[in-house]
Amino acid sequence: MGKITVSETRGKPRHNPLFKDISTQGGNLRSTPRSSHGSNKAKSSRANKKENEEEGFLDASASRKILQLAKEQQEELRDEENAERPAFGSSFQPEEEEDDEEEEESDEEDEDEEEYSDFEVEEEYEEEEIEVDEQDAELFNKYFQANGGLGEQSINLADKILAKIQEREIEIQQEQEGKPSEGVLLPPKVIIAYEKIGKILSTYRHGKLPKLFKVLPSLRNWEDVLYVTNPESWTPHAVYEATKLFVSNLQANEAQKFIQTVLLERFRTSIEDSEDHALNYHIYRALKKSLYKPAAFFKGFLLPLVDSYCNVREATIAASVLVKVSVPVLHSSVVLTQLLQRDFSPATTVFIRVLIEKKYALPYQTLDELVFYFMRFRNASQPQSHDSMDVESKDKKGPQLPVVWHKAFLAFAQRYKNDITDDQRDFLLETVRQRFHHGIGPEIRRELLAGKARLTSESAPKEAIMVDAF
Template identity: 55%
Template structure:
């Protein structure tokens, strides 16, 4: 093997230049060197000093064209002036006496009396309509007093007051026109009248879609009135109760219960031979109780306050006993019933709510104690016994069995929630209003009780709120 020469080793050690590697990888190199700042400045000065022949030729041509256009416009103006000069008003020779100096003009403007005749001639040519418009404009620039200018804020306030007065007039007119009728379009009245006819015989299936959208309407009461609710079938009443009670708020559901269920409840019991309530209406009342405040204010309280029979009270009380009601709603309803005059129907509802065995607040417990204490007698100055509540006891000389049942249920459930003084008053009441069947049992329950720990509110007791 021969030795490698020095030249061959030098050739192997050489490599390709850097610019080739850069260009092969997609890069770019500046081929021309950058111009220095001095060369740029010199070039700019040269450009500013010299203009080539082509550009100077174009500039001269444009200047020539513009000059020709200006000359044409001047010629046109001269022609127009010659034409108008033929028809120009010729001044008579007498007018030469008038001078056009500034002094003469000043003297003319100083004498205002000279223009009176001209003003009168102008007024003759003004029409009556233009004069009225001018007066309105002048009046709009004055206030109601006629002293100062009428600003924008006063105008806006005046327009607002006018709008309010117009709205009040329209509302009053609509109320007068409405009266006791229903203001609905004729097509709506016709459609919902047909739906009412369908609901009068409806027993099963799907309700009409037009009927399902009634709870979403703002004037749902008027639309419901058109359907003739007293003619609905009991099945339709149940489905309608489910629909309205679930989709309406408490206050709106109260209106529906009062409008539909209360009258149907009374009429169905009165019309039935056995004085029983239809099963579907009974279910409808149970559904209505899922909004307790609406049920109490829309059904129970009006039923009691307008006169309720014991038979109706028993049917309605059976619904209360079967449905779970929140304690606060029950306690407020119980307190309201205790404020009403004594009636056997009211006693049935009071006994039903007591037998539900709620953990009533002390406020409601005290109301129950005072209610039973009303029926005790006290001695007068002569030692004779007299009624504490004469107007109550004289109406019912003999207390009903329901009253003693309610008293016994209260003694059994709340004997540990009363104070010693309240216990003594209740024992005195049962001694005076003794009953052979209930008296001994009530006495035994009251004596077996323990006084409540404090006069305040229970630690675990919720606050009494105005939930209605």
């Protein structure tokens, strides 16, 4: 088979052009191409109009005009027909039309009368008086009037609110006067449930506390419910967990009640019941946790412990908690002032010494109280406590003071020797001379003589007024 040359293919096309195929099949070939983008609206509208004209279609405006002309022609034909009718049926046609008009008018009048009559009936119904039964009136007055009378004033919401506020003020006043409101009797189910919780806490060692016990701090009468659980039978582990729960969830005044009623009692019984008079480890941890609310600890534990004439061992164990836990200076200043104003006892002096050795920047008011406290012992006839740490060997200067007092005096001289005035220094030196201790007295004198006088009150940078932290 031979090759086909280019000259042979040029003169003979293989098929007809595409536009001839389309025209022979009856289709219409568009002379102008459509616009690919709709950016120019004017061009596209003109092109569409031209296409519609070429294809024989009418646009909307032209069709609207044609319809309007057709409508006008029909109306003209109808008018001509109506004008020609009287010539053929003038004798009876108008009467029928008049009758029709009379019937329409009569129908309209009937409708108006019906509407008017309905309106009158409604007005008469609204104006009709309704007789109310006396029992219904009393029932209405019971719920919507003030005191059951028809002519009396209704209850006002503001009056209710003011009444509630007055009741609350009376309750607060009774609580402040020490006359609490009447207690609420606990339901039997609550008593049974918390008695079971008390049995659980009496054998508790570790793990999660019962959920009913965890909601106790959120109850208003938590003290009554707590009494049902019998805190005296709790294990030391349960006391520690309960202290964490109540101290962290209650306010300081409420946490103070828990510390005084539960923790203080368990502290003393734990020392008394132990063979070596030592405190249980978990009770000791509970004391440390209670110090996270310093005001509650001091008012609920330390001051009641001192007022109950505790011994030196109890005071030493409790004071060791103060050594290990940081306490704000204002709380320490207030409780130190309270201790200085109480009668002398070795247990009280233990707490005084520990608070001095914490090396606070105490206000001048507290420092003056400390100076007056040590100056009180210059007089040989100063009454002393029966609980003494040293042997009471009476001489012309009276009974000797316990060693803990001299140690507290030495701690004060070492820490605050530059915060006292010259007059106070002279009085303290005289106290050392009269209440001399052969081992500690020379140290106190050396510290006092090495100190410098503090600035006057006019130029003193330190605050002289102590804020009551409680």
